[in-house]
Amino acid sequence: MEIKGIDVSAYTGAINYSETAGSGIKFAILRITERGNILDPTFESNYRGFRDNKVKVGVYKFSYALSEDEAREEARKVLEVLKGRELEFPVFYDLEWSRQRTLPTDMITKIVKAFRKVIVDGGYLFGIYCNTDWYYHVLDTASLPYEYWLAAYSYNDRGILIESLRPPVGVGWQYSSKGQVPGIQGYVDLDVFYKDYSGDRPDHDKEKYKIYTVKAGDTLSAIAEKFDTTVKKLAEINHIDDVNLIFVGQKLKVPVKKPVYKVWVGECTANGVNVRRGAGIAYAPIKGYPYLNAGNLVDVIGEKRAKDKVLWYHVLIANKYKGYVRHDYIKRV
DSSP: OOEEEEEEOGGGOOBOHHHHHHTTOOEEEEEOBOTTSOBOTTHHHHHHHHHHTTOEEEEEEEOOOSSHHHHHHHHHHHHHHHTTOOOSSOEEEEOOOHHHHTSOHHHHHHHHHHHHHHHHHTTOOEEEEEEHHHHHHTSOTTTOOSEEEEEOOOTTOOSOOOGGGOOSSSSEEEEEEEEOOTTBSSOEEEEEESOOSGGGSOOGGGSOEEEEEOOTTOOHHHHHHHTTOOHHHHHHHHTOSOTTOOOTTOEEEEEOOOOOOOOEEEEEOSSSEEOBSSSSTTSOBOSSOOEEOTTOEEEEEEEEEOTTSOEEEEEEETTTEEEEEEGGGEEEO
């Protein structure tokens, strides 16, 4: 599945939203604040214009944070602007500032996590935007196992999707900064995403819960972090009006989630390696992408032992194809 979209800011200029929507654009990711946490002057009109024309909306925040406190302030400003309004796509943290690149890797990780916590506690989905250079050479992606929207386009960018440049990882791809779309004068960034996020808002009545008893020193935000949920969600399912007021001994429902495999990036170490339908040589190769060659990158999304007890990795290739590869043909990168 591929969904066509764009990302816009004050630099994009005036937009004829109905014309853009009519051209087949399904989502728009909007810059929400500028440097200094100042509101992007086109955000409000872009938010209304796209949503009024049935275009799904997310936002991005170009980060200038050099500390955890500055990251939290960036996130708080995002929430202040949103005022609880609905987003169909995540809040993406845009990491590309040259001064941030000079920071130690662990500090960048702390900055991202500080921003994310405020956003998730505020009830919004979170993702990271960066280019492939940052993804592979700057970020500690193993410590930041989130969804990535990646930028990768050719040096002679002409607004065309070039399949050979498609990143093998990430949930979205910004493939051009020189796109042309009806309703927009001049160039605009072009994107494709591989999910629409509609399934990321489950019906609470269909979820399973466990009961947690509030202890001395607990806060709702600490409980939310412990159980990988949000303050907003805990308040909603427990009918809490004041999120700053919980009591020792109070019984809270918290969502029970299935354990999630920590996804990592792997590189194939040989040529002509079969990608099979199951764990073991008895399974036929998958259709569409039956083998890998040395240097090919994949997302390792799980693992399973075959009948002979040999470990096989469950891999995702180009965000499209899933299959199994014997563990000794994949190394972590």
